[in-house]
Amino acid sequence: MASRPRTLYEKIWDAHVVETRDDGTALIYIDRHLVHEVTSPQAFEALKVAGRPVRRPELTLAVPDHNLPTTPRLDAAGKPVPIVDVESAAQLAALEVNAPAFGIRYIPATAKEQGIVHVVGPEQGFSLPGTTIVCGDSHTACHGGLGALAFGIGTSEVEHVLATQTLLLQQSRPMEVRVDGDIGPGISAKDLILHIIGRIGAAGGSGYVIEYRGAVFQRMTVEERLTVCNMSIEAGARAGLIAPDDITFAYLKGRPMAPKGAEWDAAVAYWRTLHTDEGAVFAKSVTINAADVEPSVTWGTSPEDVVAIGGRVPSPEDFADEAKRVAAQKSLDYMGLTPGMAMTDVSIENVFIGSCTNSRIEDLRAAAAILKGRRKADNVRWAIVVPGSGLVKAMAEEEGLDRIFTEAGFEWREPGCSACLGMNPDKVPPGERCASTSNRNFVGRQGPGARTHLVSPAMAAAAAVTGRLADVRALV
């Protein structure tokens, strides 16, 4: 098996095969399982009904994030603030009871370690290179930024992992996205991944696991790599990953759940073998010219609807295939945009900085750097910053970022998924526009009728200051 040159994905896959079946599927061992309140209740219930235990409780970590309001969680007397939405409250209460009942570590809503699952996993050192990581959420691909094979699963699979610590899977094909050279100043990892999705399309990675390769990714910080891998699913890929290196190891060293002492050394030695071999074959290969990457924004209702900020709203006629022309027209109607309009003429009423794509400390620093000494434009009605975790929030406060945000007219919130999805109180009103650092611009994603423009944190800050979609490079 080891004689043939293998891709990073194939190496991680091979290391997790418990057994292979006649039909070509494999029973794959799952090293790390993240659980939140939305996709887990029926899985726990099924275990209860069948009288089944969780096979390896220490390999699962539970944290609430999707439903949690981002307003203060404790009142003046230090008591937890009750959650108004009854169904949200019930889902949150179920996790709080289920996790300890099955021996699973649970991070409560009021703990400083609480946050979005995909921020918490890497931050705690729970997510590690070379591991298989799953969660009932499609943006689990995020953890691939550490060199892990990470992907989203459904509720029945959550149950399967809890009971057996495995999944029955069909192997995906390895795909390479290569970016060499340099991306320009003021251009972020988010701009790059939006550009990539715009190039390969929302289904361009279907059936594949993407490995991001080349100098641009090798120079990235772990935070930036997490942003890139996070959105692999928006290109249709099951997962996305970047080979771990010294930058990864430095990020993980000393994290609470990372290996320690001699085990750390052994782990690093193993992690150093996790790279694609010379001569390994990718089923599909895409090369992006770094010089082509500009600050990116979306104009439509699919993450592939990307243009450079200096560009214009496309016309449905610009698209070769009929299905895309129809989709583009629908998108334009929903978004209230006319073909040919300059993207910088699109005015914005809401700004959201947050989500598992862009809520880590570097994201907040990038936005704060633009906002420092500035204020949001008057037409920007609602601007919020939602740190990805309590630890990110504390670090930002220590650096004084919270004051920069509040002085700029932003609300400084408690960690959670917030306005990334219309499931908790943070919603964008119908017909209004939002410059958002999240990952999905689907119809109704940020609330019924809400119009989302996906951007980087610095671009979101620039939109807040100018009241329009704007090129952040003019503000630095």
Added chain:
Amino acid sequence: MQPLTRVEGRAIPLGLKNVDTDIIIPAKWLKTISREGLGAGAFEVLRAEPGNVFDDPAYKGAPILIAGDNYGCGSSREHAAWAMLDLGIRVVIAPSFSDIHSGNAVKNGILPVVLPQDAVDRLLEVAREGQTITVDLESQTVTTPYQDRFTFEIDPFRKHCLLNGLDEVGLTMARGEAIGSFEASRTAAQPWLMRGTEAA
């Protein structure tokens, strides 16, 4: 999952075609935290009609449902199977089923029986008389007190799972030894991989 070998009882003579999963359980029931209790929302739209078969005392608690073509089409929600099970339905007889739904049904211990339209029509008649219908999985037959006897096809793997009450989780659990030895070799070679939250 409850094993299913033989189901004997009255049948709900629905007969309707294209019963989609939105009819079986409407979307508003999906924010629940339980698989149980969904029977309350099952077939809600149909049950709003006076004189519907579901609320007819003659079919109360009947374990068999007889429907028309393309049963369970539409959204992939597993809640549809949970809702049926909560109503006490263990067998659905129809001329055809949606693939996803029949998979979900089997996963939850419900047997989808595919029979030709004329056989389904005959069973609807028998059901409306309030007579008992017997479905035997081992012999793959549906019989009535009038000596009707229809045989049906079923994938052998599904049959095996239903007869023994094996769901996918149960099947993988049966491979516990293989999983255990995989874990043991990892614990020996790379102990940090197996520590998870206990490393903190």
